[in-house]
Amino acid sequence: MAEDEGTTESRAERKERTRRAILDAALALAADSNLAAISLRQVAKQVGVVPTAFYRHFGSLELLGLALVDESFRSLRLMLLDVWRHAPEYRDFIDGSLPIVADHVRDNRSHYAFIARERVAGPPRVREAINHEIALITRELSTDIARSGAAEQYSSTDIGLLADLIVSFVVTMAERLVEDPDSEARTLDQARTQLRMLLVGALNWRSREPADGGR
Amino acid sequence: MAEDEGTTESRAERKERTRRAILDAALALAADSNLAAISLRQVAKQVGVVPTAFYRHFGSLELLGLALVDESFRSLRLMLLDVWRHAPEYRDFIDGSLPIVADHVRDNRSHYAFIARERVAGPPRVREAINHEIALITRELSTDIARSGAAEQYSSTDIGLLADLIVSFVVTMAERLVEDPDSEARTLDQARTQLRMLLVGALNWRSREPADGGR
DNA sequence: TTGTTCAGTGAACGTGTGTTCACTCAATAG
DNA sequence: CTATTGAGTGAACACACGTTCACTGAACAA
Numbered sequence: 153m154a155e156d157e158g159t160t161e162s163r164a165e166r167k168e169r170t171r172r173a174i175l176d177a178a179l180a181l182a183a184d185s186n187l188a189a190i191s192l193r194q195v196a197k198q199v200g201v202v203p204t205a206f207y208r209h210f211g212s213l214e215l216l217g218l219a220l221v222d223e224s225f226r227s228l229r230l231m232l233l234d235v236w237r238h239a240p241e242y243r244d245f246i247d248g249s250l251p252i253v254a255d256h257v258r259d260n261r262s263h264y265a266f267i268a269r270e271r272v273a274g275p276p277r278v279r280e281a282i283n284h285e286i287a288l289i290t291r292e293l294s295t296d297i298a299r300s301g302a303a304e305q306y307s308s309t310d311i312g313l314l315a316d317l318i319v320s321f322v323v324t325m326a327e328r329l330v331e332d333p334d335s336e337a338r339t340l341d342q343a344r345t346q347l348r349m350l351l352v353g354a355l356n357w358r359s360r361e362p363a364d365g366g367r
Numbered sequence: 368m369a370e371d372e373g374t375t376e377s378r379a380e381r382k383e384r385t386r387r388a389i390l391d392a393a394l395a396l397a398a399d400s401n402l403a404a405i406s407l408r409q410v411a412k413q414v415g416v417v418p419t420a421f422y423r424h425f426g427s428l429e430l431l432g433l434a435l436v437d438e439s440f441r442s443l444r445l446m447l448l449d450v451w452r453h454a455p456e457y458r459d460f461i462d463g464s465l466p467i468v469a470d471h472v473r474d475n476r477s478h479y480a481f482i483a484r485e486r487v488a489g490p491p492r493v494r495e496a497i498n499h500e501i502a503l504i505t506r507e508l509s510t511d512i513a514r515s516g517a518a519e520q521y522s523s524t525d526i527g528l529l530a531d532l533i534v535s536f537v538v539t540m541a542e543r544l545v546e547d548p549d550s551e552a553r554t555l556d557q558a559r560t561q562l563r564m565l566l567v568g569a570l571n572w573r574s575r576e577p578a579d580g581g582r
Numbered sequence: 583t584t585g586t587t588c589a590g591t592g593a594a595c596g597t598g599t600g601t602t603c604a605c606t607c608a609a610t611a612g
Numbered sequence: 613c614t615a616t617t618g619a620g621t622g623a624a625c626a627c628a629c630g631t632t633c634a635c636t637g638a639a640c641a642a
Contacts, residue, residue, distance in 0.1 A: 161609095162609075162610090163608085163609050163610070163617090163618080163619080166609090166619075167618090167619065170619075170620085185403040185404075185488075185490075186401060186403060186404070186488045188400040188401060188403075188404040189400075189401070189403040189404040191598075191599060191600080192599080192600065192601095193598070193599065193600080194598095201619095201620070201621095202620065202621055202622070203599095203600080203601090204601085204602090204603095204620075204621070204622085205619070205620050205621080207601085208618080208619055208620070209619090268487050269487050269488045270488075271487075272483055272484050272486075272487055272488065272542065273400075273401045273484045273485075273487065273488030275400075310560070310564075313557055313560055313561050313564070314561075314564065316557070316561070317536075317561050317564065317565070320536070320539045321532070321535070321536075323539075324535045324538075324539065327487065342528055342531070345525070345528055346528050346529075346531070346532050349525075349528070349529065349532065349565070349568045349569060349572055350532070350564070350565060350568055351568070352567075352568040352571050352572055353564045353565055353566070353567040353568020353569070353571070354564060354568070355571075356567050356568070356570075356571045357564055357567055376639095377639075377640095378587090378588080378589080378638085378639050378640070381589075381639090382588090382589065385589075385590085406628075406629060406630080407629080407630065407631095408628070408629065408630080409628095416589095416590070416591095417590065417591055417592070418629095418630080418631090419590075419591070419592085419631085419632090419633095420589070420590050420591075422631085423588080423589055423590070424589090
């Protein structure tokens, strides 16, 4: 229906609004400690809703956590599409990618903080979900390196190890950007140099090792 | 004093025994979640002591956490002395060092798990203490690289960045050894290759960059 | 032998916890 | 217009929480 009064709100809209408020409240509360240390009642109070209402949206705090993992990585993957798109040139791969990542971390600080924390300290299922997402991204980076780089110069094993090295490093960098946002410029500057060191190693890799891959 | 009955226990000994039991209980309980999520009463119950007795040893769980950080890194630094000692040769630096680290992680799993978790998810002062210790180790590695390697070939800034890269990587590797102890052999194997990649990058570094350091 | 020290006790407090249940009452469907 | 649905309510439960306080009794110093 929805006739006059522009402020009418459908039932589904209202529910989604509360759901978002719960997600945001949990994100904010967990920021001062972590998911396992906050309570359903704290979240409900912060949202301005009675504790029982929580169950209309999530069966437990752990499931809430999985939802947060989901939306964090949904956003992160969109950002990665930008990275692949803006870095077709191998030359300025680093200079093209790092700022995009840094921007995304800055614009989604609370989500990255959540991921960084819960990856090691969250409930087992949450940790698992996060590590799985990171593994998927590593795999994607591997195929991307294999495709755009010299695929037959390195063994697929070594490409996987390189991708893992890069992803691990970027995770560490993201942790630092989250932990100390004021030093973003310096952190980025150092990370750029370090990523270069790493890629120099990759480029000079096979030339120093007896070849056994290449097919 | 202390005549017959070999089982006599001095007052100080008894206190130290309880203190250790509290530390171990906290370590064990936190392993299933994290420090901020456990309670003083859980720890006391696990030790088999009344909650109030806790205060005879630690003013709060946070101070308990700082004590655990302390003893973790005391042990870790002893291990690092072994590493420096067993790796005088630049050639087998990696093969000499990694097994020592892996052994130490295996023999002190709960401490490493604690450090890995609380580094990102612990109370602020605990996080701070851990990051400070890691920074100290990075600084030590820097001076060690500068001393044993070609000190005037690379700028001290770049040496610092390389040390940071190595320490960050080893931290990540330790996290993995803790998370999945059954895959130790594979994790170590991959880490060895990845560390080689990294060092190849370091060795070929300045030759690819316009020299501005070197004095 | 006598007096002190202090690790550990046990009761008590106000408050926070997850989860249950029967309920209200506005948005929807028929 | 009427019936149904379901997001949010509020009371109640049994229990866990940190912290206080006065206490006990064995190890100790004198």
